[in-house]
Amino acid sequence: METVSCVPVSWLRLERHALGELGPDEQTEIAGHLAACPGCRARADLIAADGGRQLPPLPAAPPARSTARPPGWLTFAAVSTTAAAVLLVVWARPGSGPQLGGRRIAVKGGDVTIELVRERSGSIAWEPTSFTAGDRFKLLLTCAPPLRVYADLVVLQGDGPAFPGTTSRIGCGNRIPLPSSFRITGPGDASICVAVDPDTPPSRARLAGGEPAATGPHLCLHLDRR
């Protein structure tokens, strides 16, 4: 890190310096500091090196719905899992989308509504019943605070179970996305099983067995391959 004599320039000032937003005196002062302080210069270099990063698109708002909810969108970043290649889908706005649909799981302390969202070539389908190569999926949970639930999901296909992420503990709210998002890449139709439990993380061993084996609060959604 910095030498003892360095009082670090804050990240905010470094960012503003990089943007040229500070006054001339402050710009000069920081430039002088960077020339003398390897620690701060390394930070400034990090900012500069990150300058070419692609921002995920900020979409235009979709047509107004029946409620005043803000619009939503999906952005993507590639990740991988063991059993199936998946694409991480970031559901960017809890509370976005059409009026609440989905299916409910009753747990101790209240109901949890599960909604599946599919993104295909930039268009979003709520509660789809089919998939094709390249589709991306996200699960949203809606339940009433202050309830908190452990949640996990598995994708089951002919080649076995794939867990796109780790078990999450979700603080209830409106359309809270599970952190793990996925693309379905195995053979044949698919089932997506999600388990929620306010008290303990759901058993993955049981969840991997799908509907016949799962115990505790859960549901499975079937998707046809097209």
Next chain:
Amino acid sequence: MELYRRYGPALLRKAERMLQDRDEAQDLVQGLFLDLIQRPRAAADLPYLYRAITNRCLNHLRDRGNRGRLLSQHDQALRGAPGTQIDEIVLDRQLLGSLARCLDVQAWEILVYHFIDDMTQEEIAALLGTSRKTIVRRLKRVRDEASRLAGTVPATAPQDVS
């Protein structure tokens, strides 16, 4: 959106530092800008947006377990440079985890600015629109808690501060 293009990268870096997760950071930054589209603000400069994203990240990390995660990831950063940020108090991971349980939301915000973003007391005061005195007092509370806890929390093995 011009604001997004101009400030999005800085806010993403900031959110990633706090969350240690690129996708969660994108999620929160996009949410922030979407809200700005819905409710535009005339004075949405970088300091304003920095504070907005800090609070979104803190809300995201609002439960104690996640704050512990934040702290454990920023163990080195939270110690600061020797002799500059944390004074003589050695904030090891265990102590920081304990601190997470006794600070209020505003103290956390100040802690983040000071120990993760490396802001001076004056910068924090300007950002929060409060006096430096208030920041000094809140940081003293952080340090006092650290001192108090340091007496009750067993020390862990020292780590390199390079």
